[in-house]
Amino acid sequence: MKKLLMLGGAQSQISAIKKARDMGCYIIICDTLEEAPGKKYAHEYYNICTTDKEAVLHVAKSLQIDGIVSYAADSGVLTAAYVAEKLGLPSHPYKSVETITNKELFRKFQQAHDFHIPKAKAYSSVDQAKADFHRFTLPVMIKPVDSSGSKGISKIDSIYLLEEKAGIALRFSKTKRFIIEEYIENYGPHIGGDGFSVNGKLVFRSFSNEYFSVNCANPFVSITATWPSIMPERIQNSVHEEIQRLLGLLEMKTGAYNFDIRVDQQENVYLIEMAARNGGDWNPDLIQCVTGVDLIEYTIKAALGENCSSLMMARPQGYWASYVLHSERKGIFKEIKIAEELKNNVVTSYLTVNLGERVSPSLDGHVYLGLMVLRFSSICEMKEKTKRLHEHIQAFVEDINIRC
Structure with a gap:
């Protein structure tokens, strides 16, 4: 064994x-x-x-x-x-994993190899950042260089917010460094999803359409992901090529990846982040529903050095979505209510909280009430209903002072 x-x-x-x-x-x-x-x-x-x-x-x-x-x-x-x-x-090279895990190292690597990147620079003090701030085109993103789950991330359009937001980023950084980078406007949805390489070749990828909620305490936490990708095939192929180029330069081996990618109006591909792991929020489970491919099994095989050569691209089947159940305010959790018109779309769900438990707004990708998987009959139904999930799926929370 x-x-x-x-x-x-x-x-x-x-x-x-x-x-x-x-x-x-x-x-x-x-x-x-x-x-x-x-x-x-x-x-x-x-x-x-x-x-x-x-x-x-x-x-x-x-x-x-x-x-x-x-x-x-x-x-x-x-x-x-x-x-x-x-x-x-069996593993990817440690130095390569370190490079893509740290936002500062990743941007430097990308710049050295002519990838499209937002103008970016890392700092350890707010004063250093203030002195350079005029060099950036607003708005900009402020991020800890070494955090995950959208913790400590802000978007600002004024130097007057820099000190406050940089301070937040520094609190979430183990190395006490933050990065400023120019914001990239998207053409189409933000690209998420997972992929898998065998001996450094990207043999499988399943891109998702990621959407963020303006109603969340942190608007940079991904709330909804839908499959299949609605991006044109030529763009998906361009994204695939850029990922493959990165894998080759980093000498990656066999294993899973989670994507965080933007494409601008000129169809330039920006690999914002790429993690050497499977995605969260049931990504591999959804991908198995969409493609029939069990990425979890391949991840375990890769870790044990077993043969993964049977893995290949698979065409998506059906229209699917994952939705992060979350609260928009602090209080005592009572229930999740689903609108009647959406109930037939719900495939499964689970809660990470119990009735009567105290809950808080989602400040990062690790704080949520649960997850829900939905299926739709067409791409039109998927687009229409996922636009209004925040209206159709509601967390009911009671004020703490009422319970007390």
Whole structure:
């Protein structure tokens, strides 16, 4: 029985843990949460932070693991690459994973290799940024160089907001650095979705249409993703080529990727971010619904060094969406109400909170009430109904002072 070390046991990681068990693996989980939902599906559990590379390496070495996975979580991606490289296990190069994980390193790499990028520069102090601010065309994005889940991100159109928003970004940065980059206006929807490379070749990708909610506390958290992509085939092919060029330059190997991409009016492709992991929010589950391809299984195979050469592109079937259930205010959670006209579209859903539990607005991609999967009969129905999901799916929250 092969030993697989999985970094994290959150609700969003259970599908991968269960899949690995079904594939006959012996599952070891590292997570600092004693009540991690995925723990009950594991054979062993260690209370270790997934970002602690040396602690995870010590456990991995002592247990003589056969593979390591950080599924749908940025926090453990670098650790997984580090441990795998140290132990000679299958993985992408650690330096390459570090490059695409850190926004400052990624922009420098892209610039050196003539990718389309927004004008960008990283700083460790607000005073340095103020001195350069006149060089940027507004609006600009302020981001921590090393955070995930849209934590600490802001969009500003005035120098008077710089100090406040840079301060927020710095609070979410482990290295205490933030990056300013010019905002890229989209042609069509923001491109998300997942892909997979075998020996460095992008053999599979499933692009989604991502939409953000202006009603959320953080408007840069993706709330809705729909499949298949509505972008013209020529643009999808251009995006594919740019991803492949990046993979080649970074000498990536076999594994999954999550995309965060924009295309401007001139059809220039901007690889805003690309993570060396499967996407969250049920991305691989939705992609299996859309294409029949089980990316979770291939991710586990890749981590164990098994043959992934059977993976290839698959045409999308049907019209699908994932929707992040969220609250727009703080309070006591009562229920999720779904409009009658949408009920027949709901395939499945789950909640991460209980009735009567305190909830907060979604400030990042890790704070939400649950997820919902929907299916539509046509692309027209998909477009029309997903535009109004925030009206048709409502979280009812009671004020805390009323309950008290």
